[in-house]
Amino acid sequence: MxxxxxxxxxxxxxxxxxxxCHENPDGDALGSMFGLVRGLRSMGKRAGWYCASPLPRKFAYLEQGLSGEDFAPAHILTVDVADSKLLGDAWxxxxxxxELAIDxxxxxxxxxxxxxxxxxxxxxAEMVWLLLKELGAKPDIQTLGCLYTGIVTDTGCFRYRNVTPxxxxxxxxxxxxxxxxxxxxKNIFENKNLAAVRAEVMELNTLEVFCEGKCSMIQIPRSIIESTGADEGDMDGSVGRAAAEIEGxxxxxxxxxxxxxxxxxxLRATPPANAAAIAQRFGGGGHVGAAGCxxxxxxxxxxxxxxxxxxxEYLKEIGSI
Incomplete structure (x- = not known):
């Protein structure tokens, strides 16, 4: 490789x-995509982007000031895409x-x-930053912000176990x-509109704990979003983080x-559990600590x-219950 x-x-x-980048993008997917596009443009290259899903409102700043380019691409690459199924209609x-996947x-x-x-x-976004340095790109403040966004979101503001020196x-x-x-x-982890807060209260009311206290679960039916008027992109998962952090x-x-x-x-997991091991049973994937399916x-x-x-079944297999 x-x-x-x-x-x-x-x-x-x-x-x-x-x-x-992949559909239903998170901060790393968007930060990596826009950061790379901006970095390539700083080198005088013509570069554009595509995502199968709308840009979440809280990440709109990543695109700010970045005009679109109308051209027939000669080369196409993906960032933060683990499987072609995650590309949506881009596939x-x-x-x-x-021609190239960076992941x-x-x-x-x-x-x-x-x-x-x-x-x-x-x-x-770590990889994209290393790449831009190797290419000799001259990043502006917006590019730097894109790459920081990718890193800070995928590390939970440097709280997750994936953080390295x-x-x-x-x-x-x-x-x-x-x-x-x-x-x-502040924009990612602290700013919330009232509709999102009301939606989170309704989410928390669905909380269940099972498997001898080793698993927690919440449900987010469409009725929560529709009744509160919350934007999906504004719901930053703080209820999920709280439920995942319950002792045990x-x-x-x-x-x-x-x-x-x-x-x-x-899914989120704490050792010895592996979130990806669960997601893979449903055709999904991700990381040890966080995954989806x-x-x-x-x-x-x-x-x-x-x-x-x-x-x-899984917790019995690994001897945790």
Whole structure:
């Protein structure tokens, strides 16, 4: 597998580049995508972006001041995409032309020949920052903010176990160069509108604890979003973090009903539990500490019972109950 230097050498010869992230994007996906696009443009390259989902409102600043480019891409790459299934309609539109995947997921499922995958990176944005430095790009404040956003969101503001000494050094470099860390932290972790707070209260009322106190679960039916008027992107998961942090809980599950009625599960885990091990049983994936998966063909009631069953089976397998 190529390393950062080899990927930089490859991209140096490219122009008219399209950067794609996964659908339902988080801060790392968007920070990596917009950070790379901005960095490539600082080198005089023409670069654009695509995401199959709308940009969450709280991450709108990542795109601010970045004009669109109307061109036929000569080269296409993905960032933070662990599986082609996560690309949404981007796979149908651009799948045949994707030449490179840059990702940090340990369960990356190859969908292109050239891949730079580094599970030791806490965020794909770490890799993008290393790449831009290798390319000799000259990042502006907006670029630095994008990359900081990617790192701070995928590390839970440097609280998660995926944080390494390199993670902190790279984040410090971004701050030294001018990344507005305080503003970004407040925007992501502290700013909430009233509708989102009301939605979170309703989420918390669904809280259940089971498996001898080793698992917690909340449910987010569409009725919560519709009745409160909350924007999905404004619901930052603070209820989930609170439920996951209950003393003794090893596995936390959030079940969310999408607009089409399908159910998506988001999981968090504390050692010795592995969130990805649960998600993979439903065709999903992610990291040891955080993962996600679809629960196909189930309504909320069915998804709740099935996830309870699988979590109990898994905790018995690893000897935790």
């Amino acid at each position: 190529p390393d950062c230097k080899e990927i930089a050498a490859l991209i140096k010869g490219w122009d008219d580049i399209l950067v794609i 149908e539109k651009f799948g045949d032309g994707i 940090h997921h340990s369960i990356h499922r190859p969908f292109v020949d050239v891949r730079w995958v580094d599970p030791e990176s806490a965020a794909t 390199r993670t902190l050094r790279l984040a410090a470099e971004l701050l030294e160069l001018g990344a507005p860390a305080g503003d970004i932290n 809980v090893l596995l936390f599950v959030s079940l969310k009903e999408k607009e089409d009625g399908s159910i998506k599960a988001s 679809p629960l196909e063909g189930m309504d909320m009631a069915e998804a709740r019972l099935k996830m309870m069953e699988v979590c109990e």
